Amino acid sequence: xxxxxxxxxxxxxxxxxxxxxxxxxxxxxxxxxxxxxxxxxxxxxxxxxxxxxxxxxxxxxxxxxxxxxxxxxxxxxxxxxxxxxxxxxxxxxxxxxxxxxxxxxxxxxxxxxxxxxxxxxxxxxxxxxxxxxxxxxxxxxxxxxxxxxxxxxxxxxxxxxxxxxxxxxxxxxxxxxxxxxxxxxxxxxxxxxxxxxxxxxxxxxxxxxxxxxxxxxxxxxxxxxxxxxxxxxxxxxxxxxxxxxxxxxxxxxxxxxxxxxxxxxxxxxxxxxxxxxxxxxxxxxxxxxxxxxxxxxxxxxxxxxxxxxxxxxxxxxxxxxxxxxxxxxxxxxxxxxxxxxxxxxxxxxxxxxxxxxxxxxxxxxxxxxxxxxxxxxxxxxxxxxxxxxxxxxxxxxxxxxxxxxxxxxxxxxxxxxxxxxxxxxxxxxxxxxxxxxxxxxxxxxxxxxxxxxxxxxxxxxxxxxxxxxxxxxxxxxxxxxxxxxxxxxxxxxxxxxxxxxxxxxxxxxxxxxxxxxxxxxxxxxxxxxxxxxxxxxxxxxxxxxxxxxxxxxxxxxx
Numbered sequence: 001x002x003x004x005x006x007x008x009x010x011x012x013x014x015x016x017x018x019x020x021x022x023x024x025x026x027x028x029x030x031x032x033x034x035x036x037x038x039x040x041x042x043x044x045x046x047x048x049x050x051x052x053x054x055x056x057x058x059x060x061x062x063x064x065x066x067x068x069x070x071x072x073x074x075x076x077x078x079x080x081x082x083x084x085x086x087x088x089x090x091x092x093x094x095x096x097x098x099x100x101x102x103x104x105x106x107x108x109x110x111x112x113x114x115x116x117x118x119x120x121x122x123x124x125x126x127x128x129x130x131x132x133x134x135x136x137x138x139x140x141x142x143x144x145x146x147x148x149x150x151x152x153x154x155x156x157x158x159x160x161x162x163x164x165x166x167x168x169x170x171x172x173x174x175x176x177x178x179x180x181x182x183x184x185x186x187x188x189x190x191x192x193x194x195x196x197x198x199x200x201x202x203x204x205x206x207x208x209x210x211x212x213x214x215x216x217x218x219x220x221x222x223x224x225x226x227x228x229x230x231x232x233x234x235x236x237x238x239x240x241x242x243x244x245x246x247x248x249x250x251x252x253x254x255x256x257x258x259x260x261x262x263x264x265x266x267x268x269x270x271x272x273x274x275x276x277x278x279x280x281x282x283x284x285x286x287x288x289x290x291x292x293x294x295x296x297x298x299x300x301x302x303x304x305x306x307x308x309x310x311x312x313x314x315x316x317x318x319x320x321x322x323x324x325x326x327x328x329x330x331x332x333x334x335x336x337x338x339x340x341x342x343x344x345x346x347x348x349x350x351x352x353x354x355x356x357x358x359x360x361x362x363x364x365x366x367x368x369x370x371x372x373x374x375x376x377x378x379x380x381x382x383x384x385x386x387x388x389x390x391x392x393x394x395x396x397x398x399x400x401x402x403x404x405x406x407x408x409x410x411x412x413x414x415x416x417x418x419x420x421x422x423x424x425x426x427x428x429x430x431x432x433x434x435x436x437x438x439x440x441x442x443x444x445x446x447x448x449x450x451x452x453x454x455x456x457x458x459x460x461x462x463x464x465x466x467x468x469x470x471x472x473x474x475x476x477x478x479x480x481x482x483x484x485x486x487x488x489x490x491x492x493x494x495x496x497x498x499x500x501x502x503x504x505x506x507x508x509x510x511x512x513x514x515x516x517x518x519x520x521x522x523x524x525x526x527x528x529x530x531x532x533x534x535x536x537x538x539x540x541x542x543x544x545x546x547x548x549x550x551x552x553x554x555x556x557x558x
Contacts, residue, residue: 016172023176026075030068031060039183066101073102078109078142078166079173079207085142086206089294089316089407092352092400093199096391109163111140116164117147120246129242129249133159143211148252157239160213160248167211174204210315213248219314220250226289232277234310253310255302258418270307275423276431277309282415283435286408287325294318294407296414298421318407324350326443328405329436336433338374340367347394350405357397365393383413383428 027036060068073084087094088102114135121128133149140146144162151157181196209215217238224235234253242249256263258278264271278301285292293300295316302310320328327349334343340363347366348356369389387409394401401409416428 016176019172020176023076023173023180026072029060030072031065032068032072035184035188038188039180040187041183064097064101066098069098070101070105073105076173077169078163079170081105081109081142082207082210083177083203086203087199089410090199090202090403091391091394091406092403093195093202096388096395099391100388109140109142111137111145112164117161120161120164124244124247125242130157130159149249151239151242156252157242157249158236158252160250162211162213162246170207170211174200174207177203212245213243214245216315217243217248217250219317222291223285223293223311223314226285226291227281232308233281234304234308236310236312253302253304253312255304255308255310257298258301258303258309259298259421261421264303264422267303267305269303271422272426273307274303274309275419275426277307278415278419278422279426279428279431281309281311282411283432286320286411287329287435287439290320290322290325292318292320292408292411294411296411296418298418301418316407318404318411320404320408324402324405325439328408329440332436333440335370335373338370340364340370343370347399351394351399351401353397353399355398357399362393362397365396369393383409383416387413 024036024041027033063071070084073080084102084105088099088105091099117133117135121130121133129151130149131152131154133147135147137145137147138158142163143166144160146158146160149157149159177200178197181200184196217240220235220238224237227233227235236253237251239249239251256267256269258264258274261271264274278296282292282296293311293314293316295313296311300311300313302312304310327346331343331346331350334340334346343366344359344363347362372389373386391401412428419426419428
């Protein structure tokens with residue numbers, strides 16, 4: 001029986017019945033008729049059986065399932081192409097074999113007319129901000145296309161204009177996707193494991209951000225601030241007063257695509273220097289700023305006069321907080337030092353999982369992975385294959401890599417691919433090693449230790465303040481007979497391990513805070529015994545707190 005939510009979805013879907021028919025027809029064309037029939041579509045919509053009457057092309061039978069999914073997305077147009085491209089960055093949502101197939105999706109969509117361009121500009125601006133704009137676009141993608149233009153000031157700009165009707169098309173397609181995803185979870189047990197509804201909801205949230213060009217403009221400005229004092233990196237200037245949610249106006253970069261090697265050589269560019277600049281660019285973005293360009297393929301990298309590296313297309317960005325960055329550094333250190341136990345620990349820091357994996361078998365697989373890659377020279381390690389094999393191990397043990405961590409790893413693989421085209425002898429791993437070592441040593445600096453001690457002290461004081469309040473709340477609930485204690489037996493051991501680990505950390509943090517506070521008092525009142533007016537007990541307390549803090553900082557959680 002349909003509930004109200006079903007009726008609402010069906011009502012909206014029925015209004016778009018032709019698009020619904022098209023989607024189901026293409027699903028059947030590429031060999032997913034059994035899936036469509038399992039959804040009991042006729043129970044919800046009078047689609048009719050004619051969509052099932054066709055026969056599949058013979059060549060479709062020879063394709064793998066991931067290949068057929070890619071072809072479906074390409075044939076269904078802009079929304080689904082973007083859906084596939086976004087899914088290719090989400091190993092936490094789909095199986096690894098689909099990730100690398102969906103990466104091949106191309107924006108094979110027709111250009112829209114110059115009349116549409118003029119109509120959009122007229123709707124976005126009260127007065128046309130451009131002195132002239134070229135009719136033919138020089139770049140086109142699933143969501144929009146880019147035209148060269150001139151401002152009234154004489155500046156040459158690139159104007160990114162959103163495809164007409166794309167917002168409505170996305171809304172219609174997402175409604176249909178959501179309906180189909182709900183049916184999949186309800187009727188197909190094997191697919192419900194992948195949480196189709198969550199996948200669609202995640203896509204809806206992501207694409208809502210991508211079709212707001214003001215967010216891309218802010219991304220460009222943020223990256224430009226990162227490299228404000230670095231003249232070797234060029235980020236296009238954004239004209240915010242000439243940009244809206246549907247139009248993005250930016251400085252036009254006149255450069256050579258980094259993949260055009262003959263043109264680079266003819267212009268006298270230094271390939272080796274460009275390779276190092278590209279590696280530095282990514283290393284700084286990831287490990288210093290934690291905010292990085294997540295789509296560094298050759299089409300988005302240009303070389304300007306003077307071996308200046310220019311970046312474009314800031315629609316896809318990644319973010320990693322300090323904890324995630326440091327966990328990744330420790331993961332690489334564990335692999336290089338051939339320490340499977342430490343590698344497993346930091347791998348768990350970078351992934352999510354429903355149940356903690358069997359550590360014995362995980363360490364065995366990681367040990368084999370390390371042997372596979374460290375028996376060869378680091379120079380010959382392919383980052384793409386490295387990432388693919390690591391993802392297979394995680395899939396085997398039901399570990400889901402966080403999306404931004406995956407984007408970061410993909411960015412390293414992309415930069416390595418570009419680097420090897422520019423300089424076949426470039427060793428990305430060896431080049432990154434000193435930078436990573438430097439970031440690891442920064443954790444032991446006085447300022448960093450002081451910051452960590454301060455944070456631990458604040459957290460400990462907050463804990464001491466929260467315990468009485470929480471205890472009173474529990475007692476009140478118990479008095480009212482509303483206190484219920486529930487356990488998930490299957491996850492109890494995981495909860496207890498986590499509790500013991502956090503309790504231990506907080507206990508040590510409380511001891512450190514107490515030592516610091518008491519030592520400060522001893523030093524302030526110059527409590528004897530004292531040397532040169534300095535309390536030895538106070539100094540001893542500070543040293544003890546320092547050792548405990550250092551031990552807590554470097555000790556892996558267990």
